[in-house]
Every structure is written in C-alpha cells, then in structure tokens.
Amino acid sequence: MSALVQLLAVAKRYADAPALHPTDLSIERGKTTVLIGPSGCGKSTLLRVIIGLIPPDSGTIDFDASQITPVNIEMLRRRIGYVIQEGGLFPHLTARANILLMARHLGKSDEEMHARLLELCELTRFPENLLARYPLELSGGQRQRVSLMRALMLSPELLLLDEPLGALDPLVRASLQKDLKEIFARLCQTALLVTHDLAEAAYFGDDIVLMNEGRVVQQGSITDLRERPANPFVSEFINAQRSVALA
Amino acid sequence: MSALVQLLAVAKRYADAPALHPTDLSIERGKTTVLIGPSGCGKSTLLRVIIGLIPPDSGTIDFDASQITPVNIEMLRRRIGYVIQEGGLFPHLTARANILLMARHLGKSDEEMHARLLELCELTRFPENLLARYPLELSGGQRQRVSLMRALMLSPELLLLDEPLGALDPLVRASLQKDLKEIFARLCQTALLVTHDLAEAAYFGDDIVLMNEGRVVQQGSITDLRERPANPFVSEFINAQRSVALA
Amino acid sequence: MKSFVRLTLAGMARSCVRGHRSALSLPMLLLFFSATLCFAANPVLIGSKKFTESYVLGEIAKRTLNETGIPAEHRQGMGGTIILWEALRGGQIDVYPEYTGTIAQEILKTERQLSVQEIRDALTKFGVGMTEPLGFNNTYALVMRRNEAQRLGIRTIGDLGKHPELKIGLTHEFLDRRDGWQPLRQRYSLPQLNIVGIDHALGYAALAKGSIDVKDAYSTDAKIAENDLVALADSFDFFPKYDAVFLFRTSLRDDAIGALRGVAGTLDEARMVRLNAEAERTKNYTKAANLYFQNAAGSAVTAGESFWQKLVRWTLRHLELAGFSLLLSIITGIPLGILASRGGAIGNMILGFAGVMQTVPSLALLALLVPLPFFGISVRTAITALFLYGLLPIVRNTASGLQDIPRSLRESAIALGLTPAARLWQIYLPMASRSILSGIKTSAVINVGTATLAALIGAGGYGEPILSGLNLNDHVTILEGAIPAALLALIVQWSFDLLDRVLIPKGLRL
Amino acid sequence: MKSFVRLTLAGMARSCVRGHRSALSLPMLLLFFSATLCFAANPVLIGSKKFTESYVLGEIAKRTLNETGIPAEHRQGMGGTIILWEALRGGQIDVYPEYTGTIAQEILKTERQLSVQEIRDALTKFGVGMTEPLGFNNTYALVMRRNEAQRLGIRTIGDLGKHPELKIGLTHEFLDRRDGWQPLRQRYSLPQLNIVGIDHALGYAALAKGSIDVKDAYSTDAKIAENDLVALADSFDFFPKYDAVFLFRTSLRDDAIGALRGVAGTLDEARMVRLNAEAERTKNYTKAANLYFQNAAGSAVTAGESFWQKLVRWTLRHLELAGFSLLLSIITGIPLGILASRGGAIGNMILGFAGVMQTVPSLALLALLVPLPFFGISVRTAITALFLYGLLPIVRNTASGLQDIPRSLRESAIALGLTPAARLWQIYLPMASRSILSGIKTSAVINVGTATLAALIGAGGYGEPILSGLNLNDHVTILEGAIPAALLALIVQWSFDLLDRVLIPKGLRL
Ligand SMILES: Nc1ncnc2c1ncn2[C@@H]1O[C@H](COP(=O)(O)OP(=O)(O)OP(=O)(O)O)[C@@H](O)[C@H]1O
Numbered sequence A, B: 001m002s003a004l005v006q007l008l009a010v011a012k013r014y015a016d017a018p019a020l021h022p023t024d025l026s027i028e029r030g031k032t033t034v035l036i037g038p039s040g041c042g043k044s045t046l047l048r049v050i051i052g053l054i055p056p057d058s059g060t061i062d063f064d065a066s067q068i069t070p071v072n073i074e075m076l077r078r079r080i081g082y083v084i085q086e087g088g089l090f091p092h093l094t095a096r097a098n099i100l101l102m103a104r105h106l107g108k109s110d111e112e113m114h115a116r117l118l119e120l121c122e123l124t125r126f127p128e129n130l131l132a133r134y135p136l137e138l139s140g141g142q143r144q145r146v147s148l149m150r151a152l153m154l155s156p157e158l159l160l161l162d163e164p165l166g167a168l169d170p171l172v173r174a175s176l177q178k179d180l181k182e183i184f185a186r187l188c189q190t191a192l193l194v195t196h197d198l199a200e201a202a203y204f205g206d207d208i209v210l211m212n213e214g215r216v217v218q219q220g221s222i223t224d225l226r227e228r229p230a231n232p233f234v235s236e237f238i239n240a241q242r243s244v245a246l247a
Numbered sequence C, D: 001m002k003s004f005v006r007l008t009l010a011g012m013a014r015s016c017v018r019g020h021r022s023a024l025s026l027p028m029l030l031l032f033f034s035a036t037l038c039f040a041a042n043p044v045l046i047g048s049k050k051f052t053e054s055y056v057l058g059e060i061a062k063r064t065l066n067e068t069g070i071p072a073e074h075r076q077g078m079g080g081t082i083i084l085w086e087a088l089r090g091g092q093i094d095v096y097p098e099y100t101g102t103i104a105q106e107i108l109k110t111e112r113q114l115s116v117q118e119i120r121d122a123l124t125k126f127g128v129g130m131t132e133p134l135g136f137n138n139t140y141a142l143v144m145r146r147n148e149a150q151r152l153g154i155r156t157i158g159d160l161g162k163h164p165e166l167k168i169g170l171t172h173e174f175l176d177r178r179d180g181w182q183p184l185r186q187r188y189s190l191p192q193l194n195i196v197g198i199d200h201a202l203g204y205a206a207l208a209k210g211s212i213d214v215k216d217a218y219s220t221d222a223k224i225a226e227n228d229l230v231a232l233a234d235s236f237d238f239f240p241k242y243d244a245v246f247l248f249r250t251s252l253r254d255d256a257i258g259a260l261r262g263v264a265g266t267l268d269e270a271r272m273v274r275l276n277a278e279a280e281r282t283k284n285y286t287k288a289a290n291l292y293f294q295n296a297a298g299s300a301v302t303a304g305e306s307f308w309q310k311l312v313r314w315t316l317r318h319l320e321l322a323g324f325s326l327l328l329s330i331i332t333g334i335p336l337g338i339l340a341s342r343g344g345a346i347g348n349m350i351l352g353f354a355g356v357m358q359t360v361p362s363l364a365l366l367a368l369l370v371p372l373p374f375f376g377i378s379v380r381t382a383i384t385a386l387f388l389y390g391l392l393p394i395v396r397n398t399a400s401g402l403q404d405i406p407r408s409l410r411e412s413a414i415a416l417g418l419t420p421a422a423r424l425w426q427i428y429l430p431m432a433s434r435s436i437l438s439g440i441k442t443s444a445v446i447n448v449g450t451a452t453l454a455a456l457i458g459a460g461g462y463g464e465p466i467l468s469g470l471n472l473n474d475h476v477t478i479l480e481g482a483i484p485a486a487l488l489a490l491i492v493q494w495s496f497d498l499l500d501r502v503l504i505p506k507g508l509r510l
C-alpha cells in the first residue's frame, strides 16, 4: 500500500522562529499515524500545513499521489476531516447544524444525514437531546465530541485529529477509543492523530511519530520507541507519563 | 482546620435541564480537592458558581466563613485564581500582559512582578522569549500554561483549575504535576482541580470528589473510591482509564 | 436658516405669479419639474403651474376625476408654461390647466388672436386635446376702488379718459409688454400722464391708501375681491382672451376626458376670484377646490384629501424613497464591504469612494446629479443620492464585522472544505451580522432624515409639507412633516431592533 | 439645485445692495451675522456689509493692519447696518466701514445733517471711535451718458431744468424716499414729467440703449465708470453726505487705530469707483483692495491673501469645526454606546435619541438651534449640530462592538477580579476597538461633509468659497471649496486607517 499523504522537505517558519524544519513524512493508507511531542514542537503546524491553512515555506505535499496546489486544495479538503485543537465550532449554529453543515452543502438527503448523525451520537456517547443546543450551551467535553462528529460526518478518506479526546472523561474516552479503533480497522481509515496521552498513542498507533522542536525525532511502533530510542530525549519523553498504578 | 469554601444545597438549572442538583461540598484549607466525573456532569458549572460567574438558583456559598454576595464577590475574586477551561486569554494582550494584567491593576512593583513571572515561567517550563507573543501566536499547550501562570500570578488563597493540564505533553505535564504538588504542600495552598486523568487525580488528591449528572456521587481518597465504591458507576469510572502498561 | 428657505421659496412663488404666463426660469425648471416617475403610474397625473389659481384648478381636476372613480394625483406647482407643456407632451403628466392666450402666444407662438377651435386644431398634431373654456377669462384688467368708480361713474377703460387727474400705478411688466400700457393708451386714447411704476403687491396697498387710483391686475386675482375693487370693462377687447381650459393627452382614457369636459363652462370669474381668495386665506388649495363642488352640487360630499390621507401619501412616498435607496445601499454596500474587508488598495479605494460620497453634503449630491442626462429632476435622482449617501456605514461595518471574526473559526470554515461562497453566506456573514445590521440601521436612519430633502426636487415625502410650510410660513404644516419624519426614524430604529432578533443568530446572542 | 442656491444668494445680495443703508432683514440677520467666535480672538476682527464697496473697504482695512504687523481677520458681508453696529458694540468685531449719513440717520436717529465732529462726539458714549472721512462721498446722484451730457452742456442737477424732454428713470426706492425725487424736484424746480419707475439694474441697460436719459445711482457705483456715465453735480447740497469712515471700538489697540486713521483722505470717488469696478469684474475683493495699495505705495508689495493663504485659513477652520465636533461626538458617543450595549429601555432610548438627531437633516438641525438663546448664529451652533449629527455611528458601533465580545473572554475578565472600570478600559474597549473606530471614521467623514453647511451661518470653512462661488456664479470658486473638502475626507479616511494600526491592538489583527 502506498502513502496517502507524502510530505517532502516541508518547512515553515513564523516571523521569529522556525516552527517546522524541513520534514519528510508519509501517512500510510489505512493506518493510524500518531503524532506526539512536547507542547509547541510543531504538531498542530504540521496538520495545518497538510490541510492548506498555512502555506509551507518550502517543500511539497502529495495527496493521493498528486501534489497539493492552491487550485485543488479546495476539493481535497472535502476528502479530509479535521478536528481543530480549539474546537472551532461555529457559535451561530446549533450542534446539529455544525455537524451537518458540509453534508447539507453537498446536498445529502435528509434520511442519510439523520441516520449518520444517530450513528455518530452513539459512537461518541453524545446525548441526542443536546443536538439542538448552541456551542455556548455545551460543556467542554460535549463540544469536543461535536467537533469530532463534524469531522467524521462525511466519512472522509483522511482524518486529521488534533487532540480530539483531550477534554473527555476516562469513561467516554475509553469507550470512544475502543470504538474508533474498531471503526478505523473495519473501514481501513487513514488517520493522523495528535495526542498527549502515550497510552492512547500506543493503543491507536500503528506508527508513532515523535517530534521535537520542529523535527521528527523518531518514527516507529511504541516498542521501537521504548526499546530502541533514537536519543535520550525519546526515552525521557516515553517514560514521563505517570501510570495510574499508584505507589 | 475549617473549610475555606463551604457550599450548602447549591443548585443550578439551565433552561431545559438541571446542571447541578442541590449539592453540599466543603473545600478544606490547605488541601487539594480534585473534581472528577463524566463530561457534562456539572464540574465546570460548579466552579463557575463558586467564582460567581453564574448565580446559583438556590443554596449559599461561604468563603472564609462569610457568605458570598454580589457585593463582596468582586473583592473575593482577587483571592481566587481561576483557570477557565477554554483558556480565556485576551487576544489583544501579549502573554506577558495577560499574566501581569491583574498585578498591574493592583499596582505591584515592576521588580516584584518580574521576579514572580520568571518563577512561573520556570515552573511551567514556558520559554521566556514567548512572553511577548499574542495568544494567537502560541500553540495550544503554550496557551494553557499562560492561563495557569495568570491564575497563579497573585498567589491566590484559592485556586480553581478547570483541566489546567489537558493540552500538555507528558513531559511538561509530569514535571509540572510534581512541582505544583510540592508548591501546594509548601504553601498550604487550597485548590480545587478538575481533571480527566485519574492518575493525576490520585497524585494530587487529598480528597477526590466524583460527580455524575449534577450530583456528588462519592467523596474520599482514591483508595476509598477504588476499594469502597458507593455504587457500580464509581468502579466503572475508576477502572476505565487504560494504563500505559501494554499487553 | 428657516427664514433662508422661506425667503427663497417665497421669492420663487412671487416671481412665478408675476410672470406666470411667460416665465421659463432655469431654477424652476431644475427645481419643480416634477418627477418622471419610474414606478407606479396608474393614476391620472395632473400638473399645475406655480401660482394659486393653477393649484386650485389642478385640485378641481383631481377631485372631478376622483368623483368619477378615476384615481388621480396632483403634482402641484411644477413650474411655468414650457415646463408643463413639455411634461404633458413627454407623458410625465396627463392633464394641466392652461389659458388660451398663453397657448397661442407661448406654445403656438403666434401674434394673432386664435379662436378656441383654431387652437384645438393646432394642438391635435401634438397629441394634445383641450376642453371648452371653463368659464372665466384670466386676462389683464385695470382695477379701481369700487366706491370711487361708482362716484365717478367709471365702468369701462374708456371712461378713464374723462378723468385725467386719476393716478395710475402700473407694474413694470405691464409698462413694458407689447400688449401693455402704451398700446392700451393709444387704443382708448387716454390722456393720462400721471403714471408711476409700482410693484404689484405694493400697488394694492397704494390703491387702498389712495396713493394711486387705478392699477393693472389679473382679472381673477383674489385681491380684487379682498380689497373691494372693481375691474373696468375692456369694451374694445383690447386684451387678448386668456380663457382657462384643461389640456390633456389625447391618449388619456375616455372617461377621464369626459369628466374633465364636464367642468367646462361651470366656473365664472366671480367664482374663480372667490376660490382664489379662499385658497390664499386658508393656505389650503384642496379646501378652495371643494368650494367649487359645494356650490355646484349643493353640498359638501367629501372634504377632499384629509390630513390623514395626505399623511398616508407622504408616508408611503417617504418609505418608498428611504426604503428603495436603503435596499440599493444594502445590496451594493455589503458586497463592497466584503471586498473592503480584504484590505489592500481595493479596500482603501472602496472606503475612500464611499467616504467621499458621504462628504458631499446631500444638497450638493443632488446638485451634482441633476445636470446629468439620466437623472435630472426625478425620483431616480433622489433615490440615487440617498443610496450613495447611505453606502458608507454599511460598507464600513460589513468590513469591520468580517475582520472581527476569530481566526480559529475562519480556519475551521476553510478546513471543512466549504466553497468560498458557502463560507461567506453560511459562516462569515451570519457571524458579522450584528455589525452589518448596526451599519444598516445607521444607514436607514440617515436615509429617513435625508429623504426630507428630496422634496426639493419634487420627489415628495415628508419634505413636502415641510417645504410647503416654510413657503406659506405656516408652522403647523412644517410640523406635519417634521414630526412624522422623527417618528418614522424611531419606528425604523425599533423595527430594526426587532429584526435583530430574527437576523442575528440566537447562538450569538447568548 | 445649484441654481436654487445661487438664486437665493444672488437675490439676497441684490436686496442688500439696493437697501444697503437701511436694511435690517431677518434672514440676513440669521444668515450672515458672523460668528461670536468662542475660540481664538487675538487678531483684529473687521466686519463688512453685504455689498461690494463694503467688502473692498474691509479688505483695505485688513491689509492696512497687516502691513503694520497687526494680525487682522475680515468677516465679509455680515449683514446690514444694524447688525454690524450691534456686532461692533457687542465686541464681536472691532472695526467696520460705515457712512456718515447712515450713522446720523440709522444709528443716531436724527433728521439733521451732523458734522463729522458732532457724530464723533455722539459715538464716544457707545465706546466707538471714528476715523476722518476716507475721502469719498457715496451718496445718491443723478447720472447721464457722458457724451449726451457734454452735448447738452449739462453739468449740475439744476441744468436738467433746461431740458424737460429728457426721460428720467428712477428706482422705486428713490421715488419713495423722503430725501428722494419729489423734494429734489422741488429743490431744483425741475419741470420733468417724463418719469418712469425702473429697476436699478435694468435702468443701466435702459440708459445705455437710450430708452432713458437720466437715472439715480450711488455716486461710487462701479457701473458709472463701466458705462461711461457722468454724475451731475449736486450744487445745492440737496443729498446728505455719505462720507465713508471706519468705525472702531475705542478699546482697540492704539497702533491699529493709528493705522486705520492713516487711510483717511486717501480714497477719492474716482478711485473708489475703480476699485468697485475691479471687484465686480474680477470677483475678487482682495485684488481690488490691492489696487489701492499699488497706487498709494507706487508698487505692489504683497498680493494680499493669496489662494494658498485662504486655503490654509479654510482648512484650519474646517478642521476646527469637524475636529471639535468629532471630539465631542467621541467623548459622549462612546459612553452612550457603552450604556446602550447593556440593552434594555435605556439602551433603546439612547439609540432612539441619536437616531432622531441623525434624522433631522443638517439644515433643519441648524434651523432648530439658531433660535435658542445659547446658540444663535455662532460657531457653537455649527459645532453642536455637527456633534449631534456625528453621534449615531459612534454610539451604535460602540454598542455592537461590545456585544460582539465572546462570552468566555467576558467571563475571564470578571473572574480575574478586575473592577468594572478596569474591565471596560483594559479588556472590553480594546477588544471592541475595531468596531468603535469604524464608527468614528464614519462619523468623521460625515462631519467633514456636513461642515460645509456651517458656512451658511458664517462659521467659515470650505463652505465659504462654495457659497461665495454660488453667489458670484463662479465655478472656479466653488471648486476651490469642493475639491479640498473631498480631499480632506479622503485624508481623514486614510489617516484614520493609519490610526487603526496604532489603536487596534496588534493581537486582534493577526
Ligand atoms: N448555557 C447553558 N445552557 C444550557 N445548558 C448548559 C449551559 N452551559 C452548560 N450547560 C449544560 O450543563 C451541563 C453541565 O455542564 P458543565 O460545563 O458544568 O460540564 P462539565 O462537567 O464541565 O463537562 P466537561 O468535562 O465536558 O467540561 C452540561 O450538560 C451542559 O450541556
């Protein structure tokens, strides 16, 4: 299986400092690639470059074997689902309208949309009766699930998830992780997931990419990272998370 | 030692559903009380009621033995530090200005503020050179640390922390947890912390409060919750979190 | 300020009365050439010249048609002969009152006295028809105090020859005209040398005081009745006939023509003098016209256009002016604001243009548009000026509202894959709606206010009573326009506030 | 529209010229009574009446003072005798040109001919001083074509008695005055019966054509030189003396009084006629006044106030009007907007009030303020009207900008424990700054535009050349005001855009 997304020497710098050094990365079809790394290392920047929100300073990105250009990016975005880190729900639309926005725009039938919506609510354990609320009337975790549903709605080829489960309680999170992993496997879903939870990374990640200060430090399975760390930073990072097992 | 904050039968309902059933809760002086529970169970609501952002429908709240009223709430807020779940950084102010806002308002001296700022940057592992950036120029985790610094700036008597470490990578998070715990112990800091990470809850929590659907289900140490669950929901919730220990 | 406007209008009215048979004054052309209405043209449109008698005849025509069940509108005081004639030929009006002498001299440009039939034949080739004379002849006349005339036994102009001691005060126009004093004196062989030139209005005062004994006048001038004067008979038919008639477009519906013909022969000089006097006394042309119907029908059937009916008419027109221009401002202002929100040279140009439009004060804006071919004196011009005037607040608030949308939400909309159009309509515009609506509200209120100036170019609305009140120096009439205008502004304000509830999404108002 | 304004102003100017010694017309009082300036009063303020000669004398006084190094300003054409006199006594002006005959009759209200010394003594008790006569006597005169007069050997009024065949055309004013035609005829025992009343302006044409042979005129009328006429000597001193003088406040600085006294005796009739002719030909009073200095000093030292100097003066005044009113709008508008942002009854009332202010068109707003005691015809009134006019956009945008702040940020500010004042200043207002600035920009541009109307009440600015251009029917002069006004709007627009960079926090522009 070839890569769905292929980054070649992609770099990005903001006014004062580089956020992304020239980076090569391939996201394999049907696999879940997990992006981990310290805060501010450039994970969100990488996702934003892929979906074309910020143009890279140099380098090329291929999607499905054709290079992403300002011309085709518009159409490509419809094949990508993106959960933005801040949530990015539109305050003037209800949860339902936020989720259905794009489907409506593409003229999906009402039944189809309704069925998919119910499916998603169940998946995310989102109470259906809250669908009529506006984002400001939802709790933080509820908002995050609405964002996730919005990204999943159209069953996109590629999912870009920027800490999609960060605000969720362990109960919902655990079952959501389980369900998502099953679905991803069943549908051969390609996904790029950013997380801070190493357990989550290990659970999802066929392939874990560890970044630091704008560079990919090591790529591989969790066992690779744990047992064959590329440098001391990798071990330090991997061992940092406190286990629930208490003293 | 008496309770610093004492809630008596505090209840709050939004238009269509109760968010908080009549709830009694006491936050002991010098201890860290941890609030856990499923998404949407009313944790943030509880914090917002305490700091007076939303008036409770019924019940009373005492702070330092005197009842909170609309008249004294303004002054009391200065003795409370609050990290809002959404971050709540002011976009028109730099990170530094956000952090120093209240201190400046109270006319603290420049040296004092500067010293405290350096202390906080070190505590949160926040690179000093980013202090001049605007919130929009920071990564999610960096923003969260700025919020935390803002809340800690004035060394408030009470800290209300609504998922303050959710967007942080394990490395920063682990050391921050350690440092915070030390500081809290040294200063006898009273804190109310909301988290979704049970390990974190266990690490901090002298006293863990588990909520569900607007009610306090059980209050006690992590051992109490684990070994003497009040009902099946408690065990389910406590056991949900996947450990990093792999198969 | 008020006096400023009053002075002007009074001045105009005066100059019109004096020269009403021949005046083609450019300012009047510009000012009172009534609107080529671009919408709603069902009713019969009646024009009148800018002097009392013409107003009254216009009102009579209107009520005559109304009573026959034909809707009619009266555009009062549009200007002088040439303006009315061109408006009739151009189809901007369907009917107006005219005088046979004026038709012969000013329109057909002949020196001869023409018979009614000759005039009618000549008019046919212009597509214009003429009723029979209405019954009175508004020509020049020499007038005297009634008692003095009786004492001296003077009845005709010729009788003046027997009293060379009488002081005669004449207007300069009459002294100068080729059908004026010199030929009259020859025709009647009058010996008088005792002639002074005197202003028309002052002449009546002089006559009353006895400083002069004889003066010239129009034979139906209300002042004749008021001052108890008598007009001397023109036994040699020296003065040309100025029989009042209605001119109409021959394409006018038959029932309307029939109704107008019915007026012919029903208005003698004494009656017309009385109607004119009533109009000048009450400052109400409709009331004066009603007198005609009372005497004719024996009873007052309706009171003409009541205040409330007028109020409705003004309100509708005002709403039309302000509403239509607001609509234009909105549908051009929002797109321009969207462009401007992107900043850069184009954004600056757009805001600069809208700013310059706002800078040119409303009057000047009208002044600049009036000379342009497409515009001229019309409702179009008024609406265009109002439209340009209302542009800036909408453009600017649209731009600033769009720029205030948080980046994270803009990026969400892009990342979702919405087309730029969908982003705009479904995300950006709703989110900027509060700011845009605030601009529209400002614009609406400005338009309601500025629309009162539209009456200056005859476009109607609340400016009509305001101007007419200033003209008649009648404060009640001014308030009849000023108060509704202020109320309308408040209502517009408040109904937009209600609209806020509908147009600003609920999620933004939490 | 343009013609409308032109007509009015022309009409006013005419009526002022005709009756310039006695006119106290209400509209003029309202319109041209120049500003009681509330700020900047250092320079000597010179007034003039609303006719050419007075303008020119005012300019001469101004340049005389300037050349002595005394700053002076000239408020042109403020009105008639009584207005100028009251302005002088009230201290709104320091100097103005007057005529001895007018002083005796209109101000001191005596029938007698007073000597210069008698007049000076009488004025002292009003705190007013008078220079010696400037050198010419602008009284009534009878004028004839020069060649005809020479042919017939007529030099004095008395000589007319030998030629009873001459046709005499007189203005009505002259026919009516108690020092007019009747007593003159008796004094000189003239036999003429051949008298016609004729308009002053038309009279010159009639004289040129030969329709009349003699007419009345002011002795320094520019038309006398233009038409090559000659004034007949008044050998019996029938006409009262109208020697031109400067009146000044005795409190005026001594060097200024000295400089004005220096003008006395330097301007004879022929010279004044030439200056008047120059002024009417070039439509430039300053240029005409410069002629005086050229001949006096033998060379043209300075060109008086150049176009650029005038431009600077207009610009400064315009900026003062628009800037000051904008400042008021801002400092009241933002607090009102803050109140309004809370909604409720008070919010609606505030927006309603500001809306009604916007509805009342700027002219009407001026008209409403002028009768009020505190306001009257003054810069104050102009600024107040502009201020009220500019209120709405600021109030509304402040309100909508504040309402658009996301709830999470409002709550953060509250939770931090900031006082309400600190929240407003440090959080809410900066976050709403884009919207507020957008309102201020709209308001600024409106004010720049509407300020041109302020010239109607003598408040100056770019409206001054516009109105004066309309008056003289001189398009170049109109553009001298209109183009800078439009440019100023653009500059204001763009400089506010620059201000955006400073005032909108950088964090909001990312
Ligand atoms: N303004 C509002 N109007 C109506 N319902 C609201 C509003 N704000 C919160 N709610 C509801 O109240 C309940 C409690 O919300 P709260 O934010 O306290 O949850 P939470 O425990 O903080 O959840 P999370 O862990 O997801 O942040 C939720 O079901 C939420 O949907």
Ligand SMILES: Nc1ncnc2c1ncn2[C@@H]1O[C@H](COP(=O)(O)OP(=O)(O)OP(=O)(O)O)[C@@H](O)[C@H]1O
Pocket (backbone or CB within 6 Å): A014, A015, A016, A018, A019, A038, A039, A040, A041, A042, A043, A044, A045, A046, A085, B130, B136, B137, B138, B139, B140, B141, B142, B167, B169
């Ligand atoms: N608009 C901007 N201008 C300048 N610097 C920026 C901007 N946006 C992001 N950065 C910087 O770029 C770096 C990478 O940011 P990015 O958001 O990709 O981090 P991240 O890996 O997603 O971190 P986190 O885990 O905290 O979300 C950070 O140091 C951030 O401060």
Ligand SMILES: [Mg+2]
Pocket (backbone or CB within 6 Å): A043, A044, A045, A085, A162, B139, B140, B141
């Ligand atoms: Mg990130």
Ligand SMILES: [Mg+2]
Pocket (backbone or CB within 6 Å): A139, A140, A141, B043, B044, B045, B085, B162
């Ligand atoms: Mg919460």
